[in-house]
Amino acid sequence: MATDTSPAAPAAEPVVSMRNASLRFGDRLLWDGLDLDIAPGEFLAVLGPNGSGKTTMLRTLMGLQELSGGTVKIAGRPATRGSRQVGTIPQQRSFDDNTPLRARDLVALGIDGHKWGIRLKRKAMRRRVDELLELVGATSYAERPVGVLSGGEQQRLRAAQALADDPRLLLCDEPLLSLDLHHQQAISGLIHRQACDHGAAVVFVTHEINPILQYVDRVLYLAGGRFHIGTPGEVMRSEVLSELYGAPIEVFESNGRIVVVGMPETVTHANPQQRAHPLQGA
Amino acid sequence: MDLSEIWSTVFSFEDYAEILPLVSNSLIAGALLGLVGGMIGIFVMLRDMAFAVHGIAELSFAGAAFALLIGTNVVVGSLVGSVLASLLLGIMGAAAKDRNSIIGVLMPFGLGLGILFLALYQGRSANKFGLLTGQIVAVDTVQLGVLAVCSVIVMVALVAMWRPLTFISVDPAVAAARGIPAARLSVAFMVVLGLAVALSIQVVGALLVLALLITPAAAAIRVTSNPVLTVSLSVAFAMTSVVGGILLALAGSLPISPYVTTISFLIYLVCRLIAWRRDRVRHSEKMAAVAA
Ligand SMILES: Nc1ncnc2c1ncn2[C@@H]1O[C@H](COP(=O)(O)OP(=O)(O)OP(=O)(O)O)[C@@H](O)[C@H]1O
Ligand SMILES: [Mg+2]
Numbered sequence: 001m002a003t004d005t006s007p008a009a010p011a012a013e014p015v016v017s018m019r020n021a022s023l024r025f026g027d028r029l030l031w032d033g034l035d036l037d038i039a040p041g042e043f044l045a046v047l048g049p050n051g052s053g054k055t056t057m058l059r060t061l062m063g064l065q066e067l068s069g070g071t072v073k074i075a076g077r078p079a080t081r082g083s084r085q086v087g088t089i090p091q092q093r094s095f096d097d098n099t100p101l102r103a104r105d106l107v108a109l110g111i112d113g114h115k116w117g118i119r120l121k122r123k124a125m126r127r128r129v130d131e132l133l134e135l136v137g138a139t140s141y142a143e144r145p146v147g148v149l150s151g152g153e154q155q156r157l158r159a160a161q162a163l164a165d166d167p168r169l170l171l172c173d174e175p176l177l178s179l180d181l182h183h184q185q186a187i188s189g190l191i192h193r194q195a196c197d198h199g200a201a202v203v204f205v206t207h208e209i210n211p212i213l214q215y216v217d218r219v220l221y222l223a224g225g226r227f228h229i230g231t232p233g234e235v236m237r238s239e240v241l242s243e244l245y246g247a248p249i250e251v252f253e254s255n256g257r258i259v260v261v262g263m264p265e266t267v268t269h270a271n272p273q274q275r276a277h278p279l280q281g282a
Numbered sequence: 283m284d285l286s287e288i289w290s291t292v293f294s295f296e297d298y299a300e301i302l303p304l305v306s307n308s309l310i311a312g313a314l315l316g317l318v319g320g321m322i323g324i325f326v327m328l329r330d331m332a333f334a335v336h337g338i339a340e341l342s343f344a345g346a347a348f349a350l351l352i353g354t355n356v357v358v359g360s361l362v363g364s365v366l367a368s369l370l371l372g373i374m375g376a377a378a379k380d381r382n383s384i385i386g387v388l389m390p391f392g393l394g395l396g397i398l399f400l401a402l403y404q405g406r407s408a409n410k411f412g413l414l415t416g417q418i419v420a421v422d423t424v425q426l427g428v429l430a431v432c433s434v435i436v437m438v439a440l441v442a443m444w445r446p447l448t449f450i451s452v453d454p455a456v457a458a459a460r461g462i463p464a465a466r467l468s469v470a471f472m473v474v475l476g477l478a479v480a481l482s483i484q485v486v487g488a489l490l491v492l493a494l495l496i497t498p499a500a501a502a503i504r505v506t507s508n509p510v511l512t513v514s515l516s517v518a519f520a521m522t523s524v525v526g527g528i529l530l531a532l533a534g535s536l537p538i539s540p541y542v543t544t545i546s547f548l549i550y551l552v553c554r555l556i557a558w559r560r561d562r563v564r565h566s567e568k569m570a571a572v573a574a
Binding site for chain 2: 062063064080081082083086088090091093095096098099100101102105106109110112113114115116117118119144145146147158161171
């Protein structure tokens with residue numbers, strides 16, 4: 001299974017490679033001049049305020065959003081939608097109450113939902129789904145309708161879906177949202193294991209770095225049309241964040257946790273008409 | 283008319299044995315439509331398209347009325363009307379919000395056109411009424427052929443699209459990431475839906491298609507979330523409604539649609555009741571567990 005297990009092995013071809021990438025909507029600049037290589041087994045955290053372009057960045061990696069300039073390659077090829085090598089946990093959105101699917105059906109869709117026709121190999125699928133449910137601790141609610149599951153329970157199913165295909169690149173958009181502490185650790189541990197055991201590159205969007213601090217190799221911090229890349233120690237510093245936000249910010253370390261103080265309410269943008277992303281969860 | 287007279291008009295079984303063989307075509311047509319309606323209803327529910335079904339039905343009615351006026355095949359007229367309407371909706375109204383306003387605009391226009399054509403029509407008035415409220419009493423072999431072919435097309439298309447269509451309907455974000463061509467699938471589904479609506483109109487009429495395309499699926503979704511069971515129940519409910527409705531209406535002089543809609547409504551009520559009782563039991567078990 002595990003082909004290349006040493007994280008960030010220097011010779012390995014990068015899973016993600018962005019060159020001079022820029023993205024703007026109208027006169028609203030999200031980022032510009034972004035050069036980024038993500039190696040197999042590397043765990044990249046993406047941080048930044050609401051509307052800074054974290055979700056949009058993942059969409060470019062999925063081939064759902066064209067760059068305004070520059071290139072983005074996945075495993076040496078231009079990013080295309082529907083790549084089987086990419087697994088995603090989308091930003092949270094809950095299911096309709098009356099959705100006629102059980103937890104296990106949702107996970108099964110994550111495995112073969114793109115195929116035509118109806119499912120024929122039901123037994124094999126059932127086994128695979130059971131494994132995945134076990135992995136994310138969802139066995140106990142496998143038969144319950146997805147619509148009645150709590151936000152965190154649904155989120156764990158998302159994780160199972162994303163891991164289903166043993167992806168080379170795992171894109172996670174705030175996957176820990178609405179998880180309790182125990183499950184935050186369990187799910188981030190699972191995602192990390194996909195990186196270190198299976199050599200997947202992980203892009204992990206989050207507002208809260210502490211639960212994953214032990215796994216993070218590098219941080220990409222987006223804010224106000226600018227960005228900063230580096231190890232957590234390099235990026236999570238008072239000077240760097242103050243410069244990104246254009247406001248005085250203090251970063252402290254205590255007990256291995258990073259505490260950021262003085263975050264401005266809003267970030268100034270090229271275009272002040274910033275609006276919340278429609279898909280954004282509560 | 284006193285009550286007992288009404289009763290015997292509504293439920294009359296005179297000469298039943300003689301009539302039954304004459305309507306075997308209608309029964310087959312009804313069973314086919316039940317199958318189609320039960321299957322597609324699941325997606326109408328999943329995609330929240332009840333209003334679209336209603337809108338397509340009115341345009342389909344206009345098409346049928348036009349066919350009646352110029353003396354061509356009514357089934358074909360209704361097919362043309364509803365496929366045009368659903369293509370229009372599929373292409374123009376991708377977002378649910380747009381779609382609803384477009385339907386709101388199209389529906390009265392279609393209904394108005396249909397009424398105009400019917401007013402111009404000189405033939406038997408039973409035919410006119412039938413388009414709106416249903417008729418199936420005399421399906422001839424040619425019509426049955428058209429119905430059967432269209433039903434098979436709808437079913438084959440649905441089975442082919444089943445998984446990806448479910449995926450884009452319940453989980454659009456992940457489905458998009460998986461590269462499922464959501465826009466094209468949605469248009470394809472609209473065309474299939476148009477066919478199904480046109481077929482249903484032949485039985486229950488333009489005003490009552492929802493009884494065939496929504497109610498059975500809505501009832502099934504109430505009682506289970508197992509996908510296979512949901513489809514099976516939905517189909518069973520729809521078939522029971524249509525075939526049961528035809529059998530009850532046979533000997534009387536009333537149109538079949540009130541029978542069909544009533545059966546399907548009763549099934550829905552029963553399902554809601556079952557769901558309500560089950561939820562109450564679950565709730566009280568939970569409470570007991572908390573108390574213990
Ligand atoms: N297709 C689009 N057209 C125009 N603007 C867009 C489009 N997609 C995203 N945007 C804008 O780009 C900005 C970045 O959005 P994005 O969803 O990437 O933010 P985010 O960093 O994920 O924020 P959050 O933390 O709230 O999830 C937002 O202001 C959004 O309105
Ligand atoms: Mg986002």
